[in-house]
Amino acid sequence: xxxxxxxxxxxxxxxxxxxxxxxxxxxxxxxxxxxxxxxxxxxxxxxxxxxxxxxxxxxxxxxxxxxxxxxxxxxxxxxxxxxxxxxxxxxxxxxxxxxxxxxxxxxxxxxxxxxxxxxxxxxxxxxxxxxxxxxxxxxxxxxxxxxxxxxxxxxxxxxxxxxxxxxxxxxxxxxxxxxxxxxxxxxxxxxxxxxxxxxxxxxxxxxxxxxxxxxxxxxxxxxxxxxxxxxxxxxxxxxxxxxxxxxxxxxxxxxxxxxxxxxxxxxxxxxxxxxxxxxxxxxxxxxxxxxxxxxxxxxxxxxxxxxxxxxxxxxxxxxxxxxxxxxxxxxxxxxxxxxxxxxxxxxxxxxxxxxxxxxxxxxxxxxxxxxxxxxxxxxxxxxxxxxxxxxx
Amino acid sequence: xxxxxxxxxxxxxxxxxxxxxxxxxxxxxxxxxxxxxxxxxxxxxxxxxxxxxxxxxxxxxxxxxxxxxxxxxxxxxxxxxxxxxxxxxxxxxxxxxxxxxxxxxxxxxxxxxxxxxxxxxxxxxxxxxxxxxxxxxxxxxxxxxx
Numbered sequence: 001x002x003x004x005x006x007x008x009x010x011x012x013x014x015x016x017x018x019x020x021x022x023x024x025x026x027x028x029x030x031x032x033x034x035x036x037x038x039x040x041x042x043x044x045x046x047x048x049x050x051x052x053x054x055x056x057x058x059x060x061x062x063x064x065x066x067x068x069x070x071x072x073x074x075x076x077x078x079x080x081x082x083x084x085x086x087x088x089x090x091x092x093x094x095x096x097x098x099x100x101x102x103x104x105x106x107x108x109x110x111x112x113x114x115x116x117x118x119x120x121x122x123x124x125x126x127x128x129x130x131x132x133x134x135x136x137x138x139x140x141x142x143x144x145x146x147x148x149x150x151x152x153x154x155x156x157x158x159x160x161x162x163x164x165x166x167x168x169x170x171x172x173x174x175x176x177x178x179x180x181x182x183x184x185x186x187x188x189x190x191x192x193x194x195x196x197x198x199x200x201x202x203x204x205x206x207x208x209x210x211x212x213x214x215x216x217x218x219x220x221x222x223x224x225x226x227x228x229x230x231x232x233x234x235x236x237x238x239x240x241x242x243x244x245x246x247x248x249x250x251x252x253x254x255x256x257x258x259x260x261x262x263x264x265x266x267x268x269x270x271x272x273x274x275x276x277x278x279x280x281x282x283x284x285x286x287x288x289x290x291x292x293x294x295x296x297x298x299x300x301x302x303x304x305x306x307x308x309x310x311x312x313x314x315x316x317x318x319x320x321x322x323x324x325x326x327x328x329x330x331x332x333x334x335x336x337x338x339x340x341x342x343x344x345x346x347x348x349x350x351x352x353x354x355x356x357x358x359x360x361x362x363x364x365x366x367x368x369x370x371x372x373x374x375x376x377x378x379x380x381x382x383x384x385x386x387x388x389x390x391x392x
Numbered sequence: 393x394x395x396x397x398x399x400x401x402x403x404x405x406x407x408x409x410x411x412x413x414x415x416x417x418x419x420x421x422x423x424x425x426x427x428x429x430x431x432x433x434x435x436x437x438x439x440x441x442x443x444x445x446x447x448x449x450x451x452x453x454x455x456x457x458x459x460x461x462x463x464x465x466x467x468x469x470x471x472x473x474x475x476x477x478x479x480x481x482x483x484x485x486x487x488x489x490x491x492x493x494x495x496x497x498x499x500x501x502x503x504x505x506x507x508x509x510x511x512x513x514x515x516x517x518x519x520x521x522x523x524x525x526x527x528x529x530x531x532x533x534x535x536x537x538x
Contacts, residue, residue: 139407141525142473143487143502143532145466153466153489153501160514205469205484205509249446254466254489254501255439 002273004242010091011230011237011392012355014044014223019185020108020343023117024217029109029131030059034067036219037105041068044223045233046101051223053099055090057081057106057346058130064105075099081106081130082288082377083220083347084385088243090224100225106348107131107219115215148212148291150253151379152204155293158259159206161308164296166206168311170197171318171325172292173210173340178324180337182365183353187216187343191323211292216343220352231392238358241372241388242275251381263384264301267376271386277372279303284357284367285331286350286375289338298376335365347377351387358391396422404528414441416455424522424529426500427455428492437495458500460520461536462490465499467514477525484509490518490533504533511535 016039018024018032033056041048048068053075054061061076075098079085083106090102109131110118118124128134145153158164174194180186192210200208230237246266248257256262272278279302287298296310304327305313319326325333336342336353343349354373356362375387396419402410410418417440420427429438431445432452444451469484479485486509489501504512505521512518517536522529 138409140474141530142470142476142479142485145468145487145489145501149468149487152468153487156468157466157514202469202471202484204473205471207468250497252440254499255497257497 002270004274006091006095006240007274007276008239008241008390009227010094010224010240011227012222012224012240012389013230013233013237014040014042014046015352015355016040016043016221017185017352018218020187020216020218020345020349022187022214022216023110027217028123029107030063030067032109032217032219033059033064033105033107033221036107036221037064037068037103040105040221040223041103046223050101051103053090053093053102053224055079055086055093055102055104057083057086058132059107064103068103070103073099075102080383081346082383082385083345083351084243084245084375084377084387085383087222087224087240087351087387088245088385091240091243094224094226100229102224103221104224105219105221106346108215108343108345109217110215118215145253147253149204150381151291151293152207153253154256154259154380155291156206158293158297158308161259164308164311166198166208167194168296168314169207169211169292170194171311171314172289172295173197175314175324176289176334176338176341178322179332179335179365180341183336183342185218185349186337186341188214188337188341207291207293210340213290213339213344214341216345218343218345220345220348222351222355227392236359237392238355239390239392241277241390242271243387244270244274244385246270246384246386247382253381256381259297260307262380263378263382264297264376264380267384267386268302271388275388277388277390279374281372282331282374283370284335284354284373285327285333286338286354286373286377287333288347288350288377288379289334289340290344290346290379292340294379295333295338297380302374302376332367335362335367347375347385350375350377354387354389358389407526413443417441420455420457421529421531425457426460426520426531428458428494428498428500429453430456437498439498439500458492458494458520460492460533462492462500462518462533464488464504464512464514464516464518465491467512469509478523486512488512488518488533500531502532504535506534506538
């Protein structure tokens, strides 16, 4: 068992969200972020003077302190996406005593580079990913597999090595859309058939429109504190049982050793060593789905099945009547719709839904008696993450 | 290498982030040579160029010509992408990561010229070629022996 002194010592006690949409209208990124933050603070039932830690993606943490009028913060830092970095940062800060009550936030704001409707908004013209101002731009040639394109490249290798069919990726996309239909916070709620998936426009062959997450506007926020304090605040604190990030030396997209060795393998090995709970204990499962292919990779690398078997695994765990994945007939996968259908939240939506499920607040989506959630945000190269959350 | 000054290099390839670690790689482009870093102490090749050898931490790296021969390791066909002179996405545009003959795992990514979907697949042999883009040489691949 690996050293894990923080096990079950930090709890998530508040959740807030704006919900996600294809177009939030004439609103700024910051207005979305502060709305989610205020909702999370109210949900936790804490006073703003109690919050002494602020961690998130964008805007800068000190700006969030200012916009919310938080009197004093002793710990405030920003982390990159996906969202697991921010949660783990806040967790470590609470446990170490750097702060006692941490506000953790993430906002998404469609960039004019990836959304035609966002490009029509004159107030977004100088903004890039996550609403961050664009710096001096570099030349971009098509002959690159950096960033998100890298997943398409490795998907081509995966499909070639294992003889994977597009239908196998389609299960991930259809599952997300079915689940989003029951999530009022989701952007894409109309059901989708496998035929519609297979007929979709190819963007970067072998991946199509529905293999890629959907750009949205919106924000999520959370309140973290010590487990001890959490038990005084609520009768249903959600504890962070184990967490890990993972990266290897060759983490440049086109130089990665292969499908058998990248950041996900580091995460799974470490998470498993730190955790008392593993796959047989999981009630609700959140493999990342920024691309459908990433989901199959997480399923395989986490040990639900062998390499190259992810698609067949989904096929045999497919609930035909419901049109979604139910592992062993009981474990739903990304029941909020995931990045593919709730919206591309870089993991914050996955964390929010896990907390909601473990608190028993998921309404018609509720997994009966859910006590343990496995989350694996991020991809292969420089942002693989894992979290095990449990109900106290 | 000395035939192209630092000033000329920066002026002819103005839109790349060229620094001391990768200047010989880009200088090679202007000479139509694909130069990848090879450690002079342990002999291991690396790409992209970095400040030291990640294997043995030697600083004695040399931008060294590669044969340009290799096999396609990943292959995608873009139906859309960044606007680029000479690239028309109405025909699927191939982008291949090629495993070079010099060393297992040493890869270089570019397009493959003169092919349509179905002409090439993962595992196919390719060789280095050069095209012009923005008036300067740009490294690409073509099917081996074409």
